[in-house]
Amino acid sequence: MREVRKKQKNFYKFLKSLVIFSVVFIFIYIGAQPYVKSFNETLAVAVNYACDILVIINLVVIFLYYSKYGKVESFLKDIENELEDAGYYINSRDKESIEQRCVTISNDLEKNGYKMNKLVEVKDFSFDTRAIKGNNYFYIVNIEKVDKNDILAYLDEMIYDLTSNLFRRKGNGVLCFITDTACDDAIEISKMITPLGRKGQMKIALAIDETDTGNVYFQGREENKNKTQIANFVMNCEMPVKDKFIHKEKLPYQKELEKKAEKFTLKDFNNGNFYIH
Structure with a gap:
């Protein structure tokens, strides 16, 4: 489970960085667009295309993230709460x-x-x-x-x-x-x-x-x-x-559950083959 969480965290960091970069880039370009266009119209068209591509990439990455981790997030959170809770x-x-x-x-x-x-x-x-x-x-x-x-x-x-x-x-x-x-x-x-x-x-x-x-x-x-x-x-x-x-x-069973949780994989979850209890 920790390995899945680690990959999810890294994916989320990448997604967050991509969104922030794209928003900043697009807003800067919106402000600078008249100057870029007056300097070089071909460059302005190219940057416009770049903005469109950035938006598409963001949508694709967001879709990939939530299609992979959206369903499992609540399940993993409940397991983590159960393992970390008081006895x-x-x-x-x-x-x-x-x-x-x-x-x-x-x-x-x-x-x-x-x-x-x-x-x-x-x-x-x-x-x-x-x-x-x-x-x-x-x-x-x-x-x-x-x-x-x-x-x-x-x-x-x-x-x-x-x-x-x-x-x-x-x-x-x-x-x-x-x-x-x-x-x-x-x-x-x-x-x-x-x-x-x-x-x-x-x-x-x-x-x-x-x-x-x-x-x-x-x-x-x-x-x-x-x-x-x-x-x-x-x-x-x-x-x-x-x-x-x-x-x-913690109670002894919580420690046993933690061992079982380490065997968690997204494949087993999506196939309905993983049960914590």
Whole structure:
């Protein structure tokens, strides 16, 4: 992944330099055009052609850059945030039972203008709370012990509910699991961000609120609306999260993910053959 980023950075530097040079050259020529034309009309025509060629070259290079790196940029950024994020966060809320924590979070959501639905059935799955405010969506699942399969199953049903039942195509979603115990394989995907749509118009972030330990597992690096919802309603704090609520030491799985990320290639990504989880 670092090699891909290095090539992207060099390509971007070249693109930026080319654009700056072209803009400066064209503006200087616009000011100097009458003098050049009076000095030598043939030279003026040649410089005009040079300006046209510069514009075409810029368009071609910009097209090449975005066709190569446009789709992968968001994907790589999410991976980098996951790898560089703190291991986990510490809830500012007092210890509560799973059921009481759900009530506490739901009350805060309602006070902030979210439209609330309790015990929402989606196919064979039940969400304890569904809260919606504009293009912000917050789903809560109460579960004594959560593992990776639980998360992926509920995530699929949340996506189905949003896209097929509610006909939503953009927005910021949170799928929050309130649990006594989070299994290791659940923690390993807790920082995963799921983009939907060709341009990622909808994104869903995960949060695991482990009430027994007070740990909250989610991707908190770099502020956005998904992460702000988690900080505000799960942790009852502001974004960015203060240092006293951050366990900065990375978890073992993040180091393993970093090794896997090093195998990333654009070819595998474009062919749909690269998965970080």
